[in-house]
Amino acid sequence: MATRSIRAADEWAAAEAKGDLDLEAAVGGQIRELRKIKKLTLAQLAQAADISVGYLSQLERNQSKLPIGVLKKLSDVLGVHMNWFFNGNMQATADERDVVVRKAHRRRLTFTGLGIVEELLSPNLAGPLELLMSTIEPGADSGEYSHDGDEAGVLVAGQLDLWVDGKLFQLEEGDSFSFSSTSQHRCANPGTVPAKVVWVITPPHY
Numbered sequence: 001m002a003t004r005s006i007r008a009a010d011e012w013a014a015a016e017a018k019g020d021l022d023l024e025a026a027v028g029g030q031i032r033e034l035r036k037i038k039k040l041t042l043a044q045l046a047q048a049a050d051i052s053v054g055y056l057s058q059l060e061r062n063q064s065k066l067p068i069g070v071l072k073k074l075s076d077v078l079g080v081h082m083n084w085f086f087n088g089n090m091q092a093t094a095d096e097r098d099v100v101v102r103k104a105h106r107r108r109l110t111f112t113g114l115g116i117v118e119e120l121l122s123p124n125l126a127g128p129l130e131l132l133m134s135t136i137e138p139g140a141d142s143g144e145y146s147h148d149g150d151e152a153g154v155l156v157a158g159q160l161d162l163w164v165d166g167k168l169f170q171l172e173e174g175d176s177f178s179f180s181s182t183s184q185h186r187c188a189n190p191g192t193v194p195a196k197v198v199w200v201i202t203p204p205h206y
Contacts, residue, residue, distance in 0.1 A: 027071070027085050027110065028062035034078050035060075048077040065113035069145035082205070083125050085109050086118070098123050106133075115140030115189075121198070130204035134187075136160070136195040141188040151201040152178035158195030161188045181205070 035045050046056040051070065058064035075082045086107035096102075100123065107120040115137035122131045136142075136158075144163070154176040162169045163186040164179045170190075171177065179185065181201065189195040 027066060028060045030085055031074060031078075032060040034080065034084070038078055040078075045074070045077060049073040066111050067114065067143040067145070068111065068116075069143060071111070072145065072147065081125070082109070083107075083120070086120050096123075114142070116142060122204075125204040127204075128202050130199075130201040132199040132201065134195075134197045134199065136187065136189040136197065138189050138192050138194065142186055144184050144186040146184050147181050147205050149181040149201060149203050149205060150178070151181050151199055151205075152176065153197050153199040156196045156198055158189060158193050159191035160195045160197060161190050163187070 035042075040048075042053050042056055042060075046053045049056070049070070050073065055064060059066055059070075071082055071085070075084070086109045101121055109118040109120075111117075117135045119133045119135070120131075121133055122129065155171045155173055157173055159173075160171040160175075162171055162177060163184075165183045165185075169177065187197070
């Protein structure tokens with residue numbers, strides 16, 4: 001996996017340098033661009049990610065919902081971490097780049113059709129921790145998924161339904177939580193205003 005990720009990073013950087021990538025494109029467009037860089041057909045990527053060709057085609061055109069678990073599968077096949085799909089203004093000064101993230105410079109990841117936006121609060125994902133803020137619109141649902149590591153968080157605004165291994169926890173503003181990321185987990189916003197959650201994940205997942 002490490003070798004594949006390094007190779008993909010080199011290919012991505014080369015494509016960006018040539019102007020072949022639009023890093024402000026929606027996630028679907030970035031999946032398509034990275035697939036082409038990897039010289040994979042729609043059928044090859046769909047089969048490897050265990051999804052249909054039609055669904056992948058819709059995802060690439062931002063015409064279908066993109067659950068977090070599906071993006072994780074696609075990222076694994078493409079040999080990159082999900083953080084590739086974060087967009088944002090990376091104009092931090094050299095002395096701040098690895099220490100501070102200004103609000104205007106946060107990298108963002110929008111999950112098509114889900115009503116969930118992730119903002120990367122960590123300066124980078126090179127260390128042992130990842131800090132995120134999720135904005136979850138009313139009625140939005142992450143779907144169930146799991147991954148390696150551990151995570152914790154605090155609900156800073158709104159309401160949140162959190163499931164861990166099938167058990168439901170109903171959270172109010174100011175409530176916090178922690179669990180093993182290997183547990184099947186899911187969150188949804190049952191309220192009428194956006195929910196905001198600050199997460200700490202180790203090791204970095206996106």
